[in-house]
Amino acid sequence: EYTDLIALIAELKAVLDSELLVTDIIRQELLELKEKYGDERRTEIAGAVKDFDIEDLIADEEMVVVVSHSGYIKRIPSDTYRQQHRGGKGVIGMGTKDDDYIEHIFVASAHQYILFFTDYGKCYWLKVFEIPEGGRTARGRAIVNLLRIEGDEQVTTFVPIREFDPEKFVFMATENGTVKKCSLEVFSRPYSAGIIAINLVGEDRLVGVQLMEKDYHIVLVTKKGMSIRFSEGDVRSVGRPAQGVRGIRLAENDKVVGMVTAAEENSTVLVVTENGYGKRTLLDAYRKQSRGGKGVITVKTSKRNGDVVSVKMVKDGDELVIISSSGMVTRMGVSALRKIGRNTQGVRIMSLNVDEVVVDVGQILAENEDE
Template structure:
């Protein structure tokens, strides 16, 4: 603007636009974009009023540049801007989805288009789920470090691991006593070290609601009951038919008292022996016929009488194996013959199943196993080790067992899961 006459003279003396642009760049030290902007200007912008507008625009841009630099230099300010913009988007566009995406009725079942393959499904503490081919994890010797099961956020770890097939239906039971259903093939496939998909993208979970257990349901299975257990030692038996029609918002699977949570669910024929194991190393075995069938929303009956601070860590069916395998938080474990556990009356205090010491820590899980089974043991770093059950020593009930997985002050075992050995 201060050199307006010189600029006009230069442009008038130039034969082509390119020549004028080159002259402006050379004479006034402008950039290519600035020179082009001058050439694109309309004559009306040379009036006094337009000059004031240009100066006001210049000052406004300088302020904007300073503001943007300030935001980039201050993370708190940046997060506030993001928050404000997200709230505006929410206000303008947060209406419910208006279309429902589903498969057309009466057409081909999606399951017919998918191979029925062995898979492993993992779900982490913070709710990330994925499916993998069952042979992703090769067997290792006991006492090893294991291999990393997945890449998670620093404080996350694998909490549930289920071995099943792509054609099975999965029931997701939450700690709040609700149940959801998904087809196994609907779980997105991931690589061994991938984080997975957030379960909240697949299920409508409430605040502070987490998946307590996964159950793979085979349609051809004749077992007609689901058996549920809570951390406070309550058990309940409900007809499987009551879980047939589960909508997207889930169903109530068990009525819970305020301080209680659902910890385990099993499929049964109604005539099994049940084994409950607690974190303090107690256990009780009783006949399932001691529990009468109840409706979905019922609370259940007492399965074991717990001492102060003790909680149930696992529920197993005795016919699931010949030995009871227990694993402690410091990586110790053992097998004990199920015949050492006599059948008792439901709701008793039970008998000792493990000798807890400072070096072993409390129990994290228990499973009924056979010689041909394999186990997955997962620690709080997300590291997973796969062991053959026949490598784990047999001990009596009141013993501590041997080291199965190395741990240290910061890393403990958090979960165990049984898988079947593949055919040779």
């Protein structure tokens, strides 16, 4: 037994001292394994790692998107703003510098697309979750860092959408009263450098963009309180590079400040002026006209209430988010405003300080409405 043990030790030492022997032993053992287990696999390996998009990891919650005059943008969960009574002072909606203020606000879910339309008539494309989230007092991020905007071009209008439905239209309006309609589908593949939405003439600027379907009514509203209502059928659908046609004939020193669309007569037109006054009037109070006319009075503008700054199509149950030039924000229900006639000045909906004006109004749709 001792002799056998000494022989085994000598053999093992010889193996350890020889790389050739080690390799030969490994080869022999592998051949034995192949001989014993070399039949085909009896179980099947199936499946693979599934690809996923970052969007799958982000909750599709309602967001308030805020944009400042200097071009800063952020998104905030909509429940950050509590509802207040009419005439309230509001809460801070964005931290701004002395030469900046909040200029636009709108509500969209995190997974929605946003078409960004500029005053030069160009269009850019993002999803809401691609916009950095920030707190109420945060300034946000410069839009030029998210979109390839050049020169003094400014984003003026935002359209949140879920899909590029070919049965829907994009309806545009300019300061000089020109309107244009084209299929939403033509905006489905914008380039990173932007695409032309409408060709503008001279110093004209794009001020309003709305999504709509067939048989909708359009209402254009001007700075001096004039308005015109006509059918979308009065404007034929054209390609993106087209200039459009006349929507309203403007008086001297007047310009279009906004546009709304609706399919139902019981909708109400909300008009807000720079000095914090607002009013809503039934759509059927605006008689239908042919496009290109002078229109009718929608609100009496004066030194008391100031020029018109915003127009919305609203219903009971909707809520408003009103922004002032100092960055104050107030949220109120539409039902707090009773329906009144066109030829009136409206009631105070936001208390303002000296040299402070309303710059924009956002709208939160009632929960039972489709976005």
